[in-house]
Amino acid sequence: MKNDENRRQTAIYARQSVDKKxxxxxxxxxxxxxxxxEGSEVSVYTDRGFSGKNLRRPGYIQxxxxxxxxxxxxxxxxxxxxxxxxxGDFSKMWEIFExxxxxxxSISEQFDTSTPIGKAMVYIIMxxxxxxxxxxxxxxxxxxxxxxxxxxxxxxxxxxxxxxxxLLSEGHSxxxxxxxxxxxxxxKIFSEYADSGRSLASIVRELSSDTSPACRQRTWxxxxxxxxxxxxxxxxxxxxxxxxxxxxxxGSVSNSEEEFDGTFSAHIVGxxxxxTAGNNPVSQWTLSLTNFPGIVDSSVWLRCQHxxxxxxxxxxxxxxxxxxxxxxxxxxxxxxxxxxxxAGERRYLSCSxxxxxxxxxxxxxxxxxxxxxxxxTSCIAELLSSAVKMFHCxxxxxxxxxxxxxxxxxxxxxxxxxxMKYINRRIDELEEEKKRLSETDFSAPVASPSLFSADMxxxxxxxxxxxxxxxxxxxxxxxxxHWKTDR
Numbered sequence: 001m002k003n004d005e006n007r008r009q010t011a012i013y014a015r016q017s018v019d020k021k022x023x024x025x026x027x028x029x030x031x032x033x034x035x036x037x038e039g040s041e042v043s044v045y046t047d048r049g050f051s052g053k054n055l056r057r058p059g060y061i062q063x064x065x066x067x068x069x070x071x072x073x074x075x076x077x078x079x080x081x082x083x084x085x086x087x088g089d090f091s092k093m094w095e096i097f098e099x100x101x102x103x104x105x106s107i108s109e110q111f112d113t114s115t116p117i118g119k120a121m122v123y124i125i126m127x128x129x130x131x132x133x134x135x136x137x138x139x140x141x142x143x144x145x146x147x148x149x150x151x152x153x154x155x156x157x158x159x160x161x162x163x164x165x166x167l168l169s170e171g172h173s174x175x176x177x178x179x180x181x182x183x184x185x186x187x188k189i190f191s192e193y194a195d196s197g198r199s200l201a202s203i204v205r206e207l208s209s210d211t212s213p214a215c216r217q218r219t220w221x222x223x224x225x226x227x228x229x230x231x232x233x234x235x236x237x238x239x240x241x242x243x244x245x246x247x248x249x250x251g252s253v254s255n256s257e258e259e260f261d262g263t264f265s266a267h268i269v270g271x272x273x274x275x276t277a278g279n280n281p282v283s284q285w286t287l288s289l290t291n292f293p294g295i296v297d298s299s300v301w302l303r304c305q306h307x308x309x310x311x312x313x314x315x316x317x318x319x320x321x322x323x324x325x326x327x328x329x330x331x332x333x334x335x336x337x338x339x340x341x342x343a344g345e346r347r348y349l350s351c352s353x354x355x356x357x358x359x360x361x362x363x364x365x366x367x368x369x370x371x372x373x374x375x376x377t378s379c380i381a382e383l384l385s386s387a388v389k390m391f392h393c394x395x396x397x398x399x400x401x402x403x404x405x406x407x408x409x410x411x412x413x414x415x416x417x418x419x420m421k422y423i424n425r426r427i428d429e430l431e432e433e434k435k436r437l438s439e440t441d442f443s444a445p446v447a448s449p450s451l452f453s454a455d456m457x458x459x460x461x462x463x464x465x466x467x468x469x470x471x472x473x474x475x476x477x478x479x480x481x482h483w484k485t486d487r
Contacts, residue, residue, distance in 0.1 A: 008073035010040045011063050015047040015082045029078040032107055036076055043072070052085035055092075067100050079108040151264065151291035153177050159233055161186035167291060176292045177233075183295045186234060190296045193229060194303035200225050201355050222355075229308060231268075232287070235301035236294040238262035244302060245287050254288035265294035322347060323369055324462035325376060325472070332473040332480065334360035340369060349474065366477050377461075379481055380468060405431070 014029035026046050034042065043066065047059040055061075060083075066072050075097065077083045083106075084090045097104055103114040112118040152174040158164045162177040189207075192198050200222040207220040228234070235241060242253065242260040251270070260266075269286045271279060294301075322340045329338035329349070336353030347369040353360035405427055456464075473480040 009043045009071060010037050010074045010076060011066070011072045012037070012042055012044045013046075013059065013063055013075060013077050013083060014044070015050060015052060015057070015059070017049060017051045024078060029082065032078050033076045036105065036107060040074075052081055052083070054086070055084070055089055064096060067096060067102055070100065072100075072102055074103045074105065074114075076105045076107070078106075080106045080111065151289055153290065153292070154267075159231065160228065161234065161295060162292075169291070174291065177290070178292060179295045186228075186295055189225070190229065190234065190300050190304055193307065194300045226308060229304045232266035232294075232301070233290065234294055234296045235265055236262040236296070236298050237264060237266035237289060238298050240302060241266060241298050242287070244305060245282075245285075249282045250285050250287055251283045252286045254286060259289055262298060263293065264289045265292060266290060323373065324458045324465060325369075325373060326462075328465060328469055328472050330471050330473055331360060331362055332475040332478065333362045336360065338365070338474055362476060364476075365474055367474065367479070372474075372479070375479060376465065376469075376472065376481065380465065383468065383483065 334353035
């Protein structure tokens with residue numbers, strides 16, 4: 001370790017953005033830094049004519065590369081601002097120094113991280129860097145909410161059916177949206193879902209098969225379509241839209257009731273949680289009017305909301321309440337999961353690759369859920385039964401090996417030299433077999449093959465199946481169980 005440390009060099013870094021009379025030249029900086037190197041090997045890195053406001057400097061980049069290559073053990077500068085004028089940038093540098101075990105010294109500030117005081121100074125700088133980052137994040141968030149409250153589009157890619165534009169408001173240019181050439185497709189989607197009784201899946205199938213440029217550029221699935229139908233950005237936000245959100249228990253509204261006259265669309269803020277990446281409760285949402293009109297009539301939009309509210313999934317679906325096989329099934333044709341769904345008393349299989357992503361050609365499966373459960377039950381019972389038989393056979397075989405070895409040892413006294421070679425080879429083979437068998441614990445009691453039966457609860461069956469089965473591939477008329485024990 002000491003030899004490696006000795007081979008590493010001390011880096012001197014010097015920078016001068018403009019050559020002025022009152023500024024310290026690069027040569028003077030290097031000379032002052034050399035006086036602190038105590039005879040160690042030195043590598044010099046310089047940046048002439050480069051500002052310290054960012055890290056895009058050839059000398060600094062080369063020094064960083066040598067640090068990451070393990071060539072540098074210490075960095076010395078004349079003054080801290082020669083290395084960086086940004087606290088945030090210095091924070092990034094310090095992370096690199098710490099990761100590669102590099103100490104840092106500044107001559108003017110008497111700053112040396114090889115000492116406790118020097119390290120304390122680094123942590124103070126890091127604290128201010130964190131404060132700077134959090135302040136910037138807060139300003140960005142405040143700016144986002146301020147834009148929303150004033151009706152401006154907060155930024156980012158325009159939703160389907162709109163294009164980004166700008167409006168003149170009180171002498172200032174503010175971001176906004178305007179309907180584009182795809183607005184007609186949007187109106188058709190809302191109208192179809194609101195009044196024709198068509199499902200999300202059937203509309204998605206039509207959109208996916210559409211060869212028009214608008215539809216070809218997007219990946220359509222039921223979830224994306226649902227999010228689009230839910231968005232108030234598309235509707236003329238009048239009092240009926242405001243009442244809908246108030247009935248749902250929305251947390252706050254940025255505008256007065258009188259302002260909801262259908263002139264503009266609306267925007268929801270606070271729907272997603274930045275910490276959990278999930279949806280926040282409606283009580284944490286904020287509804288604000290935008291500065292641009294919607295492209296769908298509020299009555300059509302509300303009919304879509306009422307349909308979507310009625311289409312919420314059955315509680316507990318996919319968690320084993322419908323079948324203990326949930327989560328194990330996948331389609332052999334496309335590889336995507338096969339879900340077990342329920343309509344009234346009827347249970348059926350649905351390929352997500354077909355019904356959600358529209359990439360699979362398998363329309364249906366011939367297996368009934370009850371039949372599928374019986375087949376898998378029989379296979380698990382057979383597997384456990386074979387394991388029990390192997391267990392008992394293993395115990396019996398261990399006893400036979402020990403008996404045979406004892407017999408061979410007894411016969412050694414009367415054996416010739418030729419026989420002894422055979423006996424020794426045979427004993428070695430038996431010992432090797434016994435060693436393999438000894439890796440199995442034969443001391444614990446084993447239950448009978450009724451470990452998996454109809455008497456078990458659905459939860460017990462699910463736990464056992466999850467323990468033994470990696471996945472079950474289902475074809476139109478085929479079934480293939482992939483056991484975890486096969487790995």
